[in-house]
Amino acid sequence: MTELFANLGLGFAVALTPENLVYCLFGVLLGTLVGVLPGIGPVATIAMLLPITFNLAPIGALIMLAGIYYGAQYGGSTTAILVNLPGESSSVVTCIDGYQMARQGRAGAALAVAALGSFFAGCVATVIVALFSPPLIVLAQRFGAAEYFALMTFGLVAAVVLAHGSLIKAVAMVFLGLFLGLVGTDVNSGAQRFTLGIPELTDGIGFVPLAMGLFGIAEIVANLAHPERRELLAERVGHLMPSRADFRASWPASLRGTALGSFLGILPGGGALLSSFAAYTLEKKIAQDPSRFGKGAIEGVAGPESANNAGAQTSFIPMLTLGIPPNPVMALMIGAMTIQGIQPGPQVMSQRPELFWGMIASMWVGNLLLVIINLPLIGIWVRLLRVPYRLLYLAILMFCCIGVYSLNNSTFEVGLTALFGLVGYVFIRLGCEPAPLLLGFILGPLMEEYLRRALLLSRGDPTVFVTRPISLALLLAAVALLVIVILPAVRRTRDSAFQD
Amino acid sequence: MSSWRSRWTARALLGATLALATGTSALAQTGAYPNRPIRLVVGYAAGGSTDILARALSERLSKSLDQPVVVDNQPGSAGLLGVEAVARAAPDGYTIGLGTATNLAIRPAIHASLPYDPRKDLKPISLIASVxxxxxxxxxxxxxxxxxxxxxxxxxxxxxxxxxxxxxxxxxxxxxxxxxxxxxxxxxxxxxxxxxxxxxxxxxxxxxxxxxxxxxxxxxxxxxxxxxxxTGSARSPWIPELPTMAEAGVAGCELTAWYGVFGPTGLPQVLVARLYEDIFRAMGAPEVKALLIQLGAEAVITTPSEFAQRIDLEMKKWGKVARAAGITLN
Incomplete structure (x- = not known):
């Protein structure tokens, strides 16, 4: 316990330096901004900022990027409540009751409950990250190639199962990601695969062009394809503070949401999105009068808003301890760490304690900053919605191009980004989510590497995956998850949960 | 008609300039060199050992050559892309590269096909450091x-x-x-x-x-x-108690990762000499030496011809090892 305090002390010493405070503030401000603006999400924003972070100190860069992620969870609720537009996919459920509250003139209460619930969840999640990361790291250090392979198999299965929308499409996208991940030089033999004789492809398809194209550029194209539709209730924000009754109804929901979100965030495939959906379903299930939901029930705002923030933060645990991204944002964070020359994994905590604990401490600092920013600035955020998209997107596109080019000084990668932007738009039209593709792309090459290494180390004996207990347990869990989702009864529940 | 004539004049002027640049009076040329920024191509991403070394070197060279020496990172394919870019550049002294043992000797020796041959397509200028x-x-x-x-x-x-x-x-x-x-x-x-x-x-x-x-x-x-x-030929100052491989009983197991500056083949001798001289001085600067310690490296400066011999020797050595071990890359 004293060690925990010493570690957190080190973390706060790092996070509270003026420089890192500024990065944190900038990150959460930007996160809130992209959260407020529908169409631009944290994945696209972080993807666009990746090249810039290169010139920052590693800790400052990571603090800023992390701030964008959980900051977006705060901002996303603002537009969801005020204009019934989810600023973030994770605030989709907040629209349901939040917007109804706003129409009843209780927008202030809804916004305040969302912000305070998020703050509470953020504080709890920070402690959870600090408490659970070290034991998980100890576990991770016993992981060999076989265990990593099993873990990634589990992660990929979970990513498919937990993705919303069509299951077949999710599977297809994972496989497409795996195939794209094959491009490049084979790590064992040094042979080139699917490089088409293009020298720029010998190290594989770049992660930044892929992510920026699929998420950033494709979203811009999709947004331009839809006419702007904005219905503002800015003049009806009303009084800000929730009533005593609101508080009584919302704090247990916040508590439940925090617990659920913290747990789901750790799972591969989890994170903010899944947490908020699950929390809303839970609140509706245990409510005495479920019919109030959809008509402005404050629990329907407090629960999911707490859950998505808790989930956003605990999803850092697998990334920081195992080097495995549980969701696309964490995949981008791994990209950012790699650009900084830090190999994510269990060794980060022992080799770079200031980075590890500084980032954890910055989460609490960031949450505090977010409450301070969000409560008074709601009026300004609403006004930002009036910036015409036709002006905004030009600036975004230009920064994307500069960003990609500056990464490797390669015009080829700018072209690649444009190509993936086009592909991403096709995916949006087809209703295919790019997130499973990204996870397949990240995990695929790693899985292959670990599979082959496990077999090399066992001298070709494939039973190594089932004779090692951790590996066996993980593979069984993956099979169980697959069976569950194939069972029709469970599938119906899953579908209805996502339709709510 | 007039446009034809002006084009002709331009061509004549260009021809004259070219004649001057590549031409007979090498002395006149060094007088002018360098008169524009020099590109130092690095085949690795910014932030790695090679890049850090290149940036330290470029800072010193910018001062001594009185022209900005710009580090141009062209990462990819274990640094081969960067070397290839230099091999293809004009041999005018405005494009040089910083390469490593991997992309100047090991890979060329074991690759079935590589777009360049260091012995034919490159002009070694100086070895600068080894790890x-x-x-x-x-x-x-x-x-x-x-x-x-x-x-x-x-x-x-x-x-x-x-x-x-x-x-x-x-x-x-x-x-x-x-x-x-x-x-x-x-x-x-x-x-x-x-x-x-x-x-x-x-x-x-x-x-x-x-x-x-x-x-x-x-x-x-x-x-x-x-x-x-x-694996060095002598004990390392960083862990002096560690024996070399030869001292430990495995003679011939010697390999250091080294860094060296090179240009495209056909780089005039007088420019090679000028660059070598400036690099020699730059590597002796106290800041550069301090940086080398951080990188676990030692300054090793060789003349252009010694560097060329080193590349030739190592290519033969690694070719032999690769053949014995059955490694070929393509």
Whole structure:
């Protein structure tokens, strides 16, 4: 316990330096901004900022990027409540009751409950990250190639199962990601695969062009394809503070949401999105009068808003301890760490304690900053919605191009980004989510590497995956998850949960 | 008509300039050189050892040449893309590169087809620094010296597994060379990068890794792994108690990762001489020396012809090792 305090002390010493405070503030401000603006999400924003972070100190860069992620969870609720537009996919459920509250003139209460619930969840999640990361790291250090392979198999299965929308499409996208991940030089033999004789492809398809194209550029194209539709209730924000009754109804929901979100965030495939959906379903299930939901029930705002923030933060645990991204944002964070020359994994905590604990401490600092920013600035955020998209997107596109080019000084990668932007738009039209593709792309090459290494180390004996207990347990869990989702009864529940 | 004439005039002017630039009076040319910024191509991403070295060098060269020397990172394919870019550039002294043992000697020796041959397409200017590899073993292995390790491996053939930090790099080739010279029977598993290989070394998944001094020092100092020897020709000032491979009984197991500046073939001798002189002075600067210590490197300055000989020798050596070990890349 004293060690925990010493570690957190080190973390706060790092996070509270003026420089890192500024990065944190900038990150959460930007996160809130992209959260407020529908169409631009944290994945696209972080993807666009990746090249810039290169010139920052590693800790400052990571603090800023992390701030964008959980900051977006705060901002996303603002537009969801005020204009019934989810600023973030994770605030989709907040629209349901939040917007109804706003129409009843209780927008202030809804916004305040969302912000305070998020703050509470953020504080709890920070402690959870600090408490659970070290034991998980100890576990991770016993992981060999076989265990990593099993873990990634589990992660990929979970990513498919937990993705919303069509299951077949999710599977297809994972496989497409795996195939794209094959491009490049084979790590064992040094042979080139699917490089088409293009020298720029010998190290594989770049992660930044892929992510920026699929998420950033494709979203811009999709947004331009839809006419702007904005219905503002800015003049009806009303009084800000929730009533005593609101508080009584919302704090247990916040508590439940925090617990659920913290747990789901750790799972591969989890994170903010899944947490908020699950929390809303839970609140509706245990409510005495479920019919109030959809008509402005404050629990329907407090629960999911707490859950998505808790989930956003605990999803850092697998990334920081195992080097495995549980969701696309964490995949981008791994990209950012790699650009900084830090190999994510269990060794980060022992080799770079200031980075590890500084980032954890910055989460609490960031949450505090977010409450301070969000409560008074709601009026300004609403006004930002009036910036015409036709002006905004030009600036975004230009920064994307500069960003990609500056990464490797390669015009080829700018072209690649444009190509993936086009592909991403096709995916949006087809209703295919790019997130499973990204996870397949990240995990695929790693899985292959670990599979082959496990077999090399066992001298070709494939039973190594089932004779090692951790590996066996993980593979069984993956099979169980697959069976569950194939069972029709469970599938119906899953579908209805996502339709709510 | 007039446009034709002006084009003709332009062409004549261009021709005259070209004649001057490539031309007969080398002295006149050095008087003018350098009159615009010089590009120093680095085949690795910014932030790595090669880039850090290039930036230190470019800062000094910018002052002594009185023209900005701009580091141009063209990462990809183990630095081969950057070397290729220099090989294709005009030999006018405005494009030079900083290469490594991997992309100037090892890869060219073991690749079935490479877009350049360092002996034909490049003009070596100067070797600037070298970093020895360190032989690291997992702390659970009951060996205290290289001789112990060889004895252990011979007593239990096939138990020891070497890890390399990549395929076709100095870590890989050192392991192959060591296996070849000692005749031990041991596995070899490639990893992607140093951190992953050393991670598995620490938890005992693999038993031996050759890694460069910069990557190895933190682990050796924290006693997480055991260092047995260095692969340089002399002991390293960073861990002076470590014997060289030759001292430890494996003569000929010598490999250092080195860094050197080169230009495209056809670079006039007078420019080579000028650049060599300035590089020589730059590498002697105290700041550069301090930086080399951080990188686990030592300054090794050679003349252009010595550098060319070194590349030739190493290519032959690695070609032999690769053939014996059956490594070919394409």
């Amino acid at each position: 020895p590899n360190v032989m690291l073993v997992t702390s659970g292995l009951p060996v205290k010296s290289v001789a112990d390790l060889v004895e252990y491996a011979k007593a239990k053939p096939g138990v020891i597994v070497f890890a390399s930090t990549g395929t076709g790099n100095s870590s890989h080739l050192t392991a192959e060379l060591f296996r070849m010279l000692t005749g031990i029977e041991a596995g070899l598993t490639p990893y992607r990068g140093s951190a992953a290989a050393i991670g598995d070394l620490m938890n005992g998944q693999v038993q031996v890794v050759f890694d460069n001094m910069r990557a190895a020092i933190p682990y050796v100092r924290s006693n997480n792994v055991r260092a047995l020897a260095v």
